[in-house]
Amino acid sequence: MLFIILIITSFYFIFNLLLIAVWKELKVKHKVFPSDKDTKLTVIIPVRNEERNILQLLQDLNQQSYPAENFEVIVANDGSTDNTENIVLAFQEEAKYSLKILNLLNDASTSPKKRAIQKSIEISSGELLITTDGDCSVSPNWLMSIQQLYKSKHAKLISSPVTFTETNTFWNTIQIIEFASLIGSGACAMYLQKPNMCNAANLAYTREVFEEVNGFAGNENVASGDDEFLMHKIAQKYPEKVFFNPDFEAIVRTESQEDLAHFYQQRRRWASKWKHYDNWQVTALAIFIFLANLSVLAAYCLINGYFGIGILFLKFSAEFFFLYAVIKFLGYKNKVVYIPIVQVIYPFYVVFFGLLAQGKGYRWKGRRLE
Structure with a gap:
């Protein structure tokens, strides 16, 4: 089990490094010629x-x-x-x-x-x-x-x-x-x-x-x-x-x-x-994100050990810098100090709503919808 948690979290770390690189590239290569x-x-x-x-x-x-x-x-x-x-x-x-x-x-x-x-x-x-x-x-x-x-x-x-x-x-x-x-x-x-x-x-x-x-x-x-x-x-x-x-x-x-x-x-x-969704790649990504955050919840239980601390470092480090880049672009650089708080809470949110997605129905704009 510990090995599986480490593998999933390591892939999530690499995934966020990829996001950082892609985000920088799409910003640099965004060229619009006057028309x-x-x-x-x-x-x-x-x-x-x-x-x-x-x-x-x-x-x-x-x-x-x-x-x-x-x-x-x-x-x-x-x-x-x-x-x-x-x-x-x-x-x-x-x-x-x-x-x-x-x-x-x-x-x-x-x-x-x-x-x-x-x-x-x-x-x-x-x-x-x-x-x-x-x-x-x-x-x-x-x-x-x-x-x-x-x-x-x-x-x-x-x-x-x-x-x-x-x-x-x-x-x-x-x-x-x-x-x-x-x-x-x-x-x-x-x-x-x-x-x-x-x-x-x-x-x-x-x-x-x-x-x-x-x-x-x-x-x-x-x-x-x-x-x-x-x-x-x-x-x-x-x-x-x-x-x-x-x-x-x-x-x-x-x-x-x-x-x-x-x-x-x-x-x-x-x-x-x-x-x-009928696109297997989208579904696979959603499952991967769910498992990565589920692994963090497991790491919380191991927080007193070096393993738990290492898992949390892998999860939060690259993710922090990606969030920093996006929030800065949105004009909210003053919010950066709150990123670690959200990172701690976020795994609970992802797992909760990931499981909730299996249910039916919600209320929106005064209506009951499926």
Whole structure:
């Protein structure tokens, strides 16, 4: 058993060294050559009860450096019971861009977000489709960054970075660091043409490729995964045309979860799609990460011995420097001192939600979903 723990942890150490090298390379090799700003963009924002947040995003879109005449915004109002619809309608007069609201009935759809995106695409006119969420904020160069990468690389899909808005609380800091590990590792996998994760809060893909892979067909009955299932389908056909956008201007900031109960439901929602992946490489990586963190829990029991200390050193050392690089890129260098705390907690989190993913159902946006 001890030998197995050592082997798994050693591989995890090497894995993180690889992530560090790849992260540096993708940052260095990210070159976008200035191109025309003539691509018609469609920004799709699925929302449900976002009266507290939607106005900020609409105002951010009003400040875009990308020509307003070359992008449209569709807010897919998914059965909101608050004042979301009225806020969007009131902003239409102020919007410099074409702003549409698509009201969807609050029905019993098994995948309401996929439905909202699909219906939005049906009434859209953009060549490049960009999705985000109603509780997000974006920089003035957000659309420009995505469009210029699209033009320079002839991309089929672009995944751009997402992080949490800073609130200067310990709970918020933990979530920023934890989520940075997902963003960083997902970026590296994409650079190696082995994409395993992305986030619909900052995702772009062409209308042409969406139609070519038949959109969300094949996983309509899975509530989550409007981003990753689609990415896998596109990457299977065009592995060299799926890109991560390592541009600070492209970062989308979203709200962290306000408490442990909401965090639990969000992570359970994310974990619910793991068992539906049909890519053995993604599944194998998920199992490896699970076992690496399970090995750390075993090492905690051996902390008084040299073996336990050695295991923890292997797990945390290279991982720390990878997290440092990603968090620095996200603009949160002041959070680095909290990385060791998250590293100690993280194995419990991974094992807990890895086991929880085998269960069914979660609550999200006032709905019970599978």
